[in-house]
Amino acid sequence: MPAANTFSCPSCEKTYRLKEGMAGKKVGCKCGERFRIPEAAAEDEEGGPLELSDGTPAWLADAAPAAAAAECSRCNAPLKPSAVLCLNCGTDQRTGAAAVAPPAGSGSMDDDGDDDAPAATHRRMTLTLWGINAQILSLLAKGLTLILGIVAVFASNTPAIEWAAVAVALAGAGLGGLGAVLCLFSPSPLWGRVVLAASLACYAAGFCVEVWAELGGAHWLAAAAATLLGVVGLLLFLGFLLSLAEHLDFPEVTDNANKVFGTTIGALAAAGFAWVLPFGTFLVMIGVLAMIVYAIWMYATLLIDLSRSVAYRRDRG
Structure with a gap:
């Protein structure tokens, strides 16, 4: 206990x-x-437990005639000696008034403000779950693109690897956009959906720039811009995840989202610093790549935890 x-x-x-x-x-x-959380037990003014002089609650004393009769005062149905409410007609034996059932469909709104019907809420949670899983696949695609890019740098004359990296990058951007679209139906607050819409815009712009850079032979800056748009889209989607975790009362997911945000910003800052170094060394680049991989791993772990929490909440109704 x-x-x-x-x-x-x-x-x-x-x-x-x-x-x-x-x-x-x-x-x-x-x-x-x-x-x-249950309320604390009531206490009297001296701080001790409440006690009655005769050891019997006042409402049972008021109901003593009905208990002695051992039958309902309205329908004469048999009752237990300590019964207060008749299960046959619903009459309160203390007051003689019949209990009134609330009208069908007139349930009160929950504390979290989600007044959707259970079926509608289940559908929205399912779409949110699909969207988060699509983002997990998108993040894995980005990690695979990074690995293929490193392999292509050290392996000369490997067009197959380069095209595979391009295909995986485009697939990752498409999955990220699809996940953002599905998450638009999530039961999150308005500001979270606004951030999600901005993330979707970054995914769409990054996808178009990536296609133009690879198929149109654009300057390498276009490919860098596509990568930057994808990272910004991930950060904005992380802000949406933070709003969703706070709305659904997932404190552990909220803490992890803040940690991932800080780690990702640190990895981007380190990558930018290493990019402008006039004497960039191999060890510096390895350290930057390690930070990026760590940020991706933390992000994927966060998405998996949130996916499990959303699935549990959806199944419990």
């Missing part, structure tokens, strides 16, 4: 420390379960 200053997740039974002011609020567990 958890202590008074702790609470447990009802799904995975993981124990958390209860902070001041958190009682009664809805929180999210790392397993994806959302639940409301």
Whole structure:
């Protein structure tokens, strides 16, 4: 049994420390379960537990005649001695009033503001899951493009490797754009969708510039611009993931998104610094590539964790 200053997740039974002011609020567990923290037990003015002089709650004392009769005051259905509500007609034995069921379809809005029907929410979460998985494939394609580019540098006269790198890069950009389109249907706040729309624009522009650079024989700066647009699109999509994780109460995913953002910015800064070095050495380039690979790995891990969390939330309804 958890202590008074702790609470447990009802799904995975993981124990958390209860902070001041958190009682009664809805929180999210790392397993994806959302639940409301139970209120603390009521106490009297001296701080001790409430006690009644006769040991019987007041509402049971008021219901004593009905309990003694052991039958409903309205429909005369048999009741247990301590029953308060008749299961046959719904009459409250304390007041004699019949319970009124709420109209069908008049459920209240949840605390997170998502008032969609369960079926609509399930579809939106499914599209979001597909979009995140498409981004995972896009990120893997970018990593494979980097590897093929390194191989092409050290292997001379290998047009097949160069064309394979171009094909993988175009496929990665296409998957990234497709993932952004699918995620437009996600249950995220408005600012997250605005950032996602900007990410989609970067993906589309980068794809067009990449095609023009490779098929039209454009200057190498065009290929560099396409790569930069792809990186900006990834960073903007990371901002969307941050908004989605905050909206769905995934604190661990939110922390990882902030770490990935910082690592990616650091890798870009290191790459830019190494690019302008007049005496760029092989070891410097190896270090920059290691940072880029590490950023890609962290980003892929974040996407996989978020994909699992979204799938768990969707299946739990």
